[in-house]
Amino acid sequence: MIEKIRTLAWFAARPAFWAHAAALAARRLAPSRDTKAHRAEATAWAAARARPLAEALAAMGLDPPSDGLPALPAPLLAEASARAEAAQVRMGGPGDLDLLYAAVCLLGARRVVETGVAYGWSSLAILAALEGCDDAALASVDMPYPKMGNEAFVGIAVPERLRARWTLVRRPDRYGLDSALRVLGGTVDLAHYDSDKSWQGRTWAFPRIWAALAPGGLFICDDIQDNLAFAEFAGSLGLSAAVTSAHGKYVGLLRKPAA
Numbered sequence: 001m002i003e004k005i006r007t008l009a010w011f012a013a014r015p016a017f018w019a020h021a022a023a024l025a026a027r028r029l030a031p032s033r034d035t036k037a038h039r040a041e042a043t044a045w046a047a048a049r050a051r052p053l054a055e056a057l058a059a060m061g062l063d064p065p066s067d068g069l070p071a072l073p074a075p076l077l078a079e080a081s082a083r084a085e086a087a088q089v090r091m092g093g094p095g096d097l098d099l100l101y102a103a104v105c106l107l108g109a110r111r112v113v114e115t116g117v118a119y120g121w122s123s124l125a126i127l128a129a130l131e132g133c134d135d136a137a138l139a140s141v142d143m144p145y146p147k148m149g150n151e152a153f154v155g156i157a158v159p160e161r162l163r164a165r166w167t168l169v170r171r172p173d174r175y176g177l178d179s180a181l182r183v184l185g186g187t188v189d190l191a192h193y194d195s196d197k198s199w200q201g202r203t204w205a206f207p208r209i210w211a212a213l214a215p216g217g218l219f220i221c222d223d224i225q226d227n228l229a230f231a232e233f234a235g236s237l238g239l240s241a242a243v244t245s246a247h248g249k250y251v252g253l254l255r256k257p258a259a
């Protein structure tokens with residue numbers, strides 16, 4: 001009960017999140033598609049398709065060069081780890097940084113949108129891959145987890161020198177995604193989804209992100225084993241998804257056909 005009151009107080013102090021709080025409350029009344037059975041089905045779907053990163057990228061038409069996949073510079077990662085450790089807060093875990101860095105480079109992406117920032121590991125990988133591209137930009141959406149007191153540390157992994165081409169929209173997806181897409185001119189080359197993992201959150205966001213993806217663009221979704229949202233979305237498009245796995249979870253990739 002006390003936790004519920006604290007959650008209510010957290011939202012009450014943040015008018016920008018009231019509509020999101022109402023949507024979360026309404027969600028509880030709908031039949032859940034985030035059940036153990038659905039998770040097991042989604043895990044089996046992902047496991048049956050999982051392959052090494054280079055193969056998954058090749059399946060999306062992004063063939064690795066003969067000298068190997070482009071990789072996030074180790075010193076940059078070490079520097080970010082030191083900053084994240086010093087922050088001493090608890091936040092969501094990282095996306096697949098090797099995948100993100102390589103995908104941005106191989107695709108030649110210039111406009112990237114992501115949902116879910118937390119420490120900002122994925123933002124770091126994307127921004128590092130965009131470095132040196134004059135017209136490139138990343139727009140990220142993040143609503144911090146309620147009551148964790150970590151708002152000031154969101155994106156802490158990203159060093160100041162990589163922030164010039166970064167816009168961080170501190171709103172729930174439902175209100176921040178459109179703003180982020182507007183910052184990028186409405187069309188993106190690559191999208192990374194790593195925020196609201198619920199079936200409802202994903203089924204709301206996926207079609208909107210897909211509509212904003214340029215022909216030939218790449219959609220990446222983290223933690224696809226959580227529920228069937230990604231598998232069903234791929235099925236609804238009639239497209240073959242690639243799946244890779246990192247840190248015990250599965251990541252899905254979908255490429256929009258070129259025009």
Ligand SMILES: C[S@@+](CC[C@H](N)C(=O)[O-])C[C@H]1O[C@@H](n2cnc3c(N)ncnc32)[C@H](O)[C@@H]1O
Nearest residue numbers: 092094095116118121122143144145172173195
């Ligand atoms: C797993 S973490 C993201 C990790 C990040 N991509 C990285 O690689 O470091 C998920 C983040 O999404 C945020 N989030 C959860 N639900 C959200 C929503 N509905 N709208 C926006 N952000 C949300 C969480 O507060 C958290 O910061």
